[in-house]
Amino acid sequence: MIFHPLKTDYAGRGAPMFRLALKTGLLTVLTLGFYRFWMKTRMRRYYWSAIRPGGQPLEFTGTATEMLTGFLTAVVFLAFYIGIVNLLLMFFSFSLFAGQAPAYVVSFVGLVPLIFFAQYRARRYIFARTRWRGIRFGLEPGVKGFVWRSILWWSATVLTAGLLFPAQVWSLEKYRTDRTWYGDAQFAQGGDWKSLFGAMKHVYLGAAIAGGGAAAEYFLEDEIWLVAIAMGAVWTALGWAYWKAHRFKRLTEQKTVAGAGFRCTPRPGKLVGIYLGGSLAISGILFALLFVFGIAVGVLFGVVDEDVLEAGMDITDLAQLPAWMGLVAGIFGYFTVFLFWGVLKEVFITMPIARHFAETTEIVNGEGLSAVRQRDRDDFVEAEGFADALPLGDGI
Amino acid sequence: MSTAPDNTLSGFGDYFDGARARVQRVAVTVFPDKVMFEPAEGKPVIWRADELRALPDQADRTGIVLYRAGDKLARLAVPDETIAGALRANAPQLTRRPPVENKGRIAGWALGAVASVALIIFVLVPIMANQLATRLPPDGEKALGDATYEQIRTALSEGDFVPLETCEAPDGLAALDAMIARLDPGDDLPYPLEVSVLDHPMANAFALPGGRVVLFRGLIEEASGPDEVAAVLAHEIGHVVNRDPTRDALRLAGSVGVLGLLFGDFAGGTVVLVLANQLINAKYSQAAESGADEYAHALLTDAGLPPSALGTFFERIRAEHGDAEGITAHFSSHPQMTARIEAALAADAGRTAEMVPSLNRSQWRAFSRVCGGAEGSGEDSAHEKAPASAQHWQDGDES
Numbered sequence A: 001m002i003f004h005p006l007k008t009d010y011a012g013r014g015a016p017m018f019r020l021a022l023k024t025g026l027l028t029v030l031t032l033g034f035y036r037f038w039m040k041t042r043m044r045r046y047y048w049s050a051i052r053p054g055g056q057p058l059e060f061t062g063t064a065t066e067m068l069t070g071f072l073t074a075v076v077f078l079a080f081y082i083g084i085v086n087l088l089l090m091f092f093s094f095s096l097f098a099g100q101a102p103a104y105v106v107s108f109v110g111l112v113p114l115i116f117f118a119q120y121r122a123r124r125y126i127f128a129r130t131r132w133r134g135i136r137f138g139l140e141p142g143v144k145g146f147v148w149r150s151i152l153w154w155s156a157t158v159l160t161a162g163l164l165f166p167a168q169v170w171s172l173e174k175y176r177t178d179r180t181w182y183g184d185a186q187f188a189q190g191g192d193w194k195s196l197f198g199a200m201k202h203v204y205l206g207a208a209i210a211g212g213g214a215a216a217e218y219f220l221e222d223e224i225w226l227v228a229i230a231m232g233a234v235w236t237a238l239g240w241a242y243w244k245a246h247r248f249k250r251l252t253e254q255k256t257v258a259g260a261g262f263r264c265t266p267r268p269g270k271l272v273g274i275y276l277g278g279s280l281a282i283s284g285i286l287f288a289l290l291f292v293f294g295i296a297v298g299v300l301f302g303v304v305d306e307d308v309l310e311a312g313m314d315i316t317d318l319a320q321l322p323a324w325m326g327l328v329a330g331i332f333g334y335f336t337v338f339l340f341w342g343v344l345k346e347v348f349i350t351m352p353i354a355r356h357f358a359e360t361t362e363i364v365n366g367e368g369l370s371a372v373r374q375r376d377r378d379d380f381v382e383a384e385g386f387a388d389a390l391p392l393g394d395g396i
Numbered sequence B: 001m002s003t004a005p006d007n008t009l010s011g012f013g014d015y016f017d018g019a020r021a022r023v024q025r026v027a028v029t030v031f032p033d034k035v036m037f038e039p040a041e042g043k044p045v046i047w048r049a050d051e052l053r054a055l056p057d058q059a060d061r062t063g064i065v066l067y068r069a070g071d072k073l074a075r076l077a078v079p080d081e082t083i084a085g086a087l088r089a090n091a092p093q094l095t096r097r098p099p100v101e102n103k104g105r106i107a108g109w110a111l112g113a114v115a116s117v118a119l120i121i122f123v124l125v126p127i128m129a130n131q132l133a134t135r136l137p138p139d140g141e142k143a144l145g146d147a148t149y150e151q152i153r154t155a156l157s158e159g160d161f162v163p164l165e166t167c168e169a170p171d172g173l174a175a176l177d178a179m180i181a182r183l184d185p186g187d188d189l190p191y192p193l194e195v196s197v198l199d200h201p202m203a204n205a206f207a208l209p210g211g212r213v214v215l216f217r218g219l220i221e222e223a224s225g226p227d228e229v230a231a232v233l234a235h236e237i238g239h240v241v242n243r244d245p246t247r248d249a250l251r252l253a254g255s256v257g258v259l260g261l262l263f264g265d266f267a268g269g270t271v272v273l274v275l276a277n278q279l280i281n282a283k284y285s286q287a288a289e290s291g292a293d294e295y296a297h298a299l300l301t302d303a304g305l306p307p308s309a310l311g312t313f314f315e316r317i318r319a320e321h322g323d324a325e326g327i328t329a330h331f332s333s334h335p336q337m338t339a340r341i342e343a344a345l346a347a348d349a350g351r352t353a354e355m356v357p358s359l360n361r362s363q364w365r366a367f368s369r370v371c372g373g374a375e376g377s378g379e380d381s382a383h384e385k386a387p388a389s390a391q392h393w394q395d396g397d398e399s
Ligand SMILES: [Zn+2]
Pocket: B235, B239, B284, B289, B292, B330
């Protein structure tokens, strides 16, 4: 019997995603942010179920109340840090340096280990709440090792001006992958620390061109070298898409679980297309929205004062609007743009990217997967509370 | 879709038993009151219609993924649209959510979080701020004051992010210098007093760390004479001498971050943050206000000025604008204000006649025009009313 590779379908569609993101985003705004745990849960359920390896959807089983509890846990710890420690830092910063910059720096440096901590714990929670074919994923406890490795690797990355970044990415990914399980089957990350340098080649090349151009411009003082800088910058930006695609390909294709492997064919050009097309679509729609909003304010204003409507619209008339009305219109406009920006980003950027990576990934030699058995539930009180409470720039 | 008793639908589905990762392709039969399917091994499985639940928020809109109420693991995925439709029509509680588990623990954590945040904001941070405020060296205090001064000017400038203008007519500033010289706090301050006038219509004044006192144009317009301005100035100097603004700034540094943490930085959070910030800062404590009053009383008496001007000025503004506006909000926390006014008036009664006003007539005229604009008190009608958007700054003791 020959096992065909398991292709991945992607079931996400723009219109339902738009409705879900708009509805949950609106509720989040209206509840002063309280609904955000429900929003996140529902969006994840959608995104997870859209990915269907072998035609079977992933399932996200996390709950909003779980995330809320985790967040509150984190708040208890972080409130202390942020309140007391920042106050002390502020005091010493103004006492010793007569300025607040040192306080900000120390405060941020103090947060760094906490950020790595939050990253690992958030992944542990997400894996523990993800199922495929009814079987749970899982990530072993091991946050301490991850935090000190992250600190070392990030220091090395910063000290080498980013040259070691691919080695850092591979190494930290290996630490986590080797602790990842699908049911009773353990994942393994192959390759070595040199695996990802090839994926970075266009970024290095672009940076070298821009750097060389800048040096030449500085020493030769000829403006023609500005062209080299611009070329290098564009090359670097496109090279970043190449990095994203090939990092994913290399890391995923070197993973194995229960005898199965992966084949990935993401295209950097497609990613660039999604970013460019998506940004254009988002800004176009937002401008249209602002235009409509402006007309709506005008109409409202006309209703308020009929004389002015007869006299025709004039921008200086806006100054005669009662102050509270201007304020309400301003707040409303701000939240509308904020909300739609978030919603449109999901529809035009996040989902198309997820679709592309899903549709270009397939499972090979998947015959061993059917024998995988269920693993125990990971009761994880803290959920991803720290990642929620810290500004981690939230991926999915 | 017909739901007559003898009418059944059949098709296929994928069953996952939750024990192994195999896909079991099964024949599915939908009855009006149940669904039945036969896994490869074992007996046929029957799920009653009222026990059927569907996974919510699924991307695939044609099929349906079912589970049985109470069973957390087993799943039946039915891809066919007709059968999914029949199931949706037959199962009355398909969208019912499982009950929330651990309600008690969630409530416990919620209480714990609120209590610890309250403890930090209302107890620990103020205690520490009190202790640290008097230990901050003068240079540090000045730097802290300068930083907050710029923030406040920007915040007051209604949205265009250009800091509010300061008033700098030379004759007016000279008059102000004369008033400051008269009120000299001397050795009470380790740094020189720095008084500026902001071009803002609200009748208000506030003190900042490091010897900075800010008067608003509206306050000068509202005053009936120089002694009332001098009295307010003396009160603000009292705050500076007692380190109240420094205390406040340190307290703010500790609490704002914590509140931001609680509400997150999603849109709603921003608004709550602003409101909470206002609440925290609404007033100095009564003790701080009495302290500043006592100091002002002594300073004014030493300078040969009537301390009662503070009270009469306050009373007049309150009569005109009510309690919530500008400087009245600042003073409304004053303990026994009325009693103090009466006492001060009584004390002044015999002496007022011999007192020399803090500014002579031409100095006062110059001072009234320190922001340019029309002469006199309260006549500048173009700026008379504070815009609504500025009202949240009505308290004078922002720092
Ligand atoms: Zn006061």
